[in-house]
Amino acid sequence: MSPDRPEEPAAAAGLSRPGLRGREAELERLRALVEAVRDGEGGATALLLGEPGIGKTVLLQETVSIARAHGFLVSHGRAEELHELAPLASLASGLLHGDPPLLSGTDFADLAGDHDQRIWLVERLAQLIEERSAGTPVLIAVDDVHWADPLSRFALSVMPARLLSSPVLWLLTGRNDPEPYAQGPRTTTLPLRPLSATALAELARDVLGGDVPARVEELLDGAGGNPFLAAEMLSGIAASGADGPEPPERLVLGVRGRLAGLRPDTLHFLRIGSVLGPAFSLADAAALCGRPASGLSSEVDETIAAALLHDDGERLRFRHDLLRQAVYADLAPSVRRALHREAATRLVAAGRSPADAVPHLLQSAEPGDQEAIGLLGTAAADVIAVMPGLAADLAVRALELVPPHAPMVFDVGERAVVALTRAGRYTRARETGDALLARRPPLDVFARLQSVLGDALWHLDDVHELTRRSTAALAAVTDPAIRARLTARQALARSRGRDLDAARETGERALAEAERSGDREARVLALWGLGEIALNAGDCAAAVEHHTALSVFDTAFLAEEAVARIHMDDFDTVRRLLRTAGDAPLRPAMLIWAQGTLNMGLGRLDDADADLVTAERLEADLRVPGNLVNIRVNRGLLALLRGDRAAARAHLDVVRTAVADRPNTGNHATHQYFEAVVADSDGDHATAAERLRSAQRDHPFLRWRLLRPHVVQAVRIALRGGDRSLAEDLAAQAAAHAARNPAVPTARGTAAHAAALVNGDRGLLERAVRVLLTGPRPLPLAAASADLGRALRTAGDPTAASALTRAHDIYVRAGADAEADRLRADQERAADRPGRRTGRLRPRPDQGWEALTASERKVARLIAAGHTNRSAAEALVVSPHTVNTHLASIFRKLAVRSRVHLARIVLAEDDAGTAADD
Structure with a gap:
């Protein structure tokens, strides 16, 4: 029996049968995983790895049978070499076609193309699987996962961890390198080694019956322990004897022997099939043969009789991919290329999608192939929302096919730059664009290319180059839409500069030009730039206005509106916004960053930390950690509020590494402030003050939005470090910010608090507390109340206890244990009870x-x-x-x-x- 065609599950532990000789131990481990998932032990993943023919598929099929016998709902899919352009094809092949199907076709929503949809789509898929597994354990098996399409690979890298608490067993087979497959907690990797001589002898007895002749054992040595090759040899020996006309030492020679006996038309049909892939439709093969499908019945029958193909009811499939590879390898390279090119043309003529034709074009297209260039471009546009990396590969390949001096090179090149940027390959996008610019395009084309390169330059943090290029391109442009985009990019670049008034004027001009031209991209860029400029300038009301207009125009920017409103202390509106965004498929990491920022403002430190962990994980899933510095700085500050210095230092190490990768001025300021806080907590006040001065090296402290809630702490650090001038500068910045935002209680309250610290003014502390009591942020109120309580205690005022108690209770509710412990000591001193110390708050345990x-x-x-x-x-x-x-x-x-x-x-x-x- 072929090792890839099991008929029934093993009857009991330890019982072997022909397809499983030598795999008893692996089968028992798989059986144990099935039973553990069935018995409520949570999810798990099993990887079966090994060379072709080593027996991965038979073990997978046997495990599927065992799982069905244990009541599992089973999805059994297969990845195929030429299907990498179909999003989720590898997973959907099992999920949508099971008996019963795990999911229905309507479970997959339409995908928009303007933003990365991967996280949303995979989360939606995970939700559906979770719901189906609520009452029944689920096995999701994918064979040949090394051929999986990029979206399926992405899903398989994310979903097992997402569904770890659900009864879902993932079973994947692939080649020997485990790196591309799902790795994580509860992953069992089973590398399949060559069969032992004993197992091969048992396999020979199963096929031949009785004792195995010495000559057969010698021949089996040539199989290298590969069970499929051994089974093929034994089948040939059973049919013609060990000395028959088909020497089985190498599979390709054996297949050649079989091919030699086929009729010419059947041989041509089989070779056509090998070009179409491991499985192919009769209609596609007929089209490529130039014959009607009804006229190929004898060829189909002959290949099945020769044990080369089998019919699965929908498609003809090579009985093993090794057989297909052997047939394919026997074609001359020039013939292969010609057949692939003809296959692409025939598939397009038959009305098939670019996803079906493009894999063949990748094998065959030559420079100047206009049809291939067009199809590659169409395919890239079709998949960019869910497989941006593949879209970039296709767009670059299309550009490679364009002759150097063909006029279309700039249009095709522009699409390649856009795709590379969407895939996060910013350096490659810049290099590709610069290579196009080196060909001296016409002025309008030059301007358009500089416009699309602007996105890559922004992500590379090269705002000086972005400013230079956009300015140069504006001198050459005549297209109103491109002019509006360039002006908007110029405004966005200037948002990082010192002259924010000039930046605002540029942004307003860009918005006006965008509205006149009716260009969507220009309008998005202009509104975004104006919002960034307003936030950097501390004009929170204007920032809300621009970001609200932007989120109405493009809901993907709802998170930016939420963050802008947080700066306005408009927390109620932010809650409503985030509730409405619950099902939004766009930019979930940014939405959760906004949620975390809100929870920070509300003093919900545990919730904020969970949000920040989630946002970082989602960015890591997409491999675009653009917000990593801000996330880790906030987590480090939370850790210090809790008194966990070790965690804070671990976050600081991550920040140092991330800043080395993205050394922009915002990251520098945020990083240096965090360094200052850590140094101050260690008692190194001089170093802390120097770090604060470094944070202001490029721009004033209050320029950085993340740092505004921390200006009071910065003033303390400056004073402890003996730098009164720095403390006064910080307090003046806070006052200017409050003057720009008179409707924001936090801005006015923290400004009063900062001034009180610099001037030692108890009246200002009282004002700070009164103002902050009208705002939504408890932690600034706690800090001001604590300082007021201490000042009142020093003055012998009995109301000190009330202020200290308010601060202490806020810190306890927030989980800021370190601050709460400091306040407890102050409360006891204020109450004149030095002998009744109740000790520190009991720290939260790690387990239980x-x-x-x-x-x-x-x-x-x-x-x-x-x-x-x-x-x-x-x-x-x-x-x-x-x-x-x-x-x-x-x-x-x-x-x-x-x-x-x-x-x-x-x-x-x-x-x-x-x-x-x-």
Whole structure:
């Protein structure tokens, strides 16, 4: 029996059969994984790795049979070499065509093309799988995953971790390198080694019956322990004897022997099939043969009789890809190329999509092939929203096919620059654009190329070059839309400069030009630039105006509107915005960054940290960590509020590395401030003050939006470091910011607080507290109340205790344990009770129910009650991504592996009376 055609599952542990000789140990490990997932141990992943023919598929099929026997809902898909252009084809082949299908075709929504859709699509897919697995364990098996399309590979790299708490077993087979496949917690890798001589002898007895002649054993040595090659040899020996006319030492020679016996028309048909791929439709083969499908029945019958193909009901499939490769390898390279090119033409003529034709073009197109250039460009545009890396590869290949002096080189090159930028290959995009510019294009083309290069330059943080190029291109442009885009890019670049008034004028001119030209891209760029300029200038109301107009025009920028409103202390509107964005498919990492910023402002430190962890994970999934510095600085500041210096230093190490990769002025300022805070906490006040001065090296401290809530802390650091001039400068900046934003309580309150520290003015502290009591941010109120309480205590004022108690209670509710502990000592001194010290707050443990944050307990209860991540997120008004972050933390702290285990713990806590509502 062929090792790739099992008929029934092994009847019991230890029982082998022909297709599984020598694989008993691997099969038992797979059986154990199936049973563990069935029994509520959570999700898991198994990787079967090895060379072609080593037996991966037979083990996968046997595991599928075992899983079905254990009540699993099974998705069994296969990745195919020539299908890499079809998004999710490798996963969907099983998900949509099972019996019953795991998902329906309507479960996949249409995808927009303006933004990266991968995170949203994979999250939606994970939600559907999670819902289906709620009552039934699920096995998702994908064979030959090394051929998977990029979106399926992305999904397989993300979803197993996302569904770790659900009863989902992922079973993947692939070549020997495990790097491209799903790796993570609970991944079992099974490398399949060559079969032993004993296993080969058993296989020979299964096929031939009785004792195995010495001559056969010698021949089997030539199989190298590969069970498929061994089975092919044994089949030939069974048919013609060990000394028959078909020497089986090498598979390709054996296939040649079979091919020699085929009729010429059948041989041509089979070679056509090998070009079309491991599986192909009869209609496609007929079109390429130039014959009607009905006229190929004898050829089909002959290839099946020769054990080369089998019919799966929908397509003809080579019985093993090694057979297909052997047929394909027997074609001369020039013949292969010609057949691939003809296949592409025939498929297009038959009305097939570029996704079907382009893989053949990649094998065959030569420079100057106009049809190939067009199809590659169309295919790139079709997949850019969900497979930007593949789109970039296709667009670059199209450019390579354009003759150097052909007029179309600039249009094709422009699309390549755009695709490379969307894929995050900014340096390559710049190099490609510069190579096009070196060909001295016409002036309008020069301007258009500089416009599209502007996006790559922005992401490379080369704003000086962006300014220079946009200015030069504006002198050459005549197209109104391109002029508007260039002007908007110029404004965006100038938002990083010192003259923000000039930047604003440029932005307003860009917006006017965009509206006159009716160009969507120019309008988006102009509004974005104006919003950035306003925020950098500290004009929060104008920033809200521009970012609101931008998010109405393009909902992908809703997060920018939310952040702008946070600077206005308009937290209620931000909550509404983030609720409406719950199902938005666009830029989830930025939305969660906005949610984290809101929670920071609200003093919900645990929730903010979870949001920041989630935003970083989503950026890492897409490999575009643009916000990493800000995320880690905020997490480090949170750690210091809690008193966790080790965590703060770990975050600082990440920041140092990230700044080395992206050394822009904003990152520099944020990094230096964090260095100052860490040095100050270590008692090195001189170094801390120097770091603050470094943060102002390029721009004033208040220019950086992330640092504005921390100006009071910066003033303290300057004063402790003996730099009164710096402290006065910081207080003056805070006052100017408050004057620009009279409707923002936090701006006015922190300005009063900063001035109070510099001047030692208790009246200003009282004003700061009064103003901050009208705002939504508890932590600035706590800081001002603490300083007021200390000042009142020094003056012998009995109301000191009230101010200190308010500050202490705010810090306790926020989880700022380090600040709360300092306030406890101040409270005791204010109450004149030095002998009744109650000690520090008990730190939260690392493990167990008490280690969970309030939000984690809420998530735990919802999941234990049967909620999915999605429904739990809706109940808590957060993102499912954040719920997943909470779940990962819950599982780690409680040392559980599945929702079943979690439910037991929650029930026990409820019974013990310790899980009351927080």
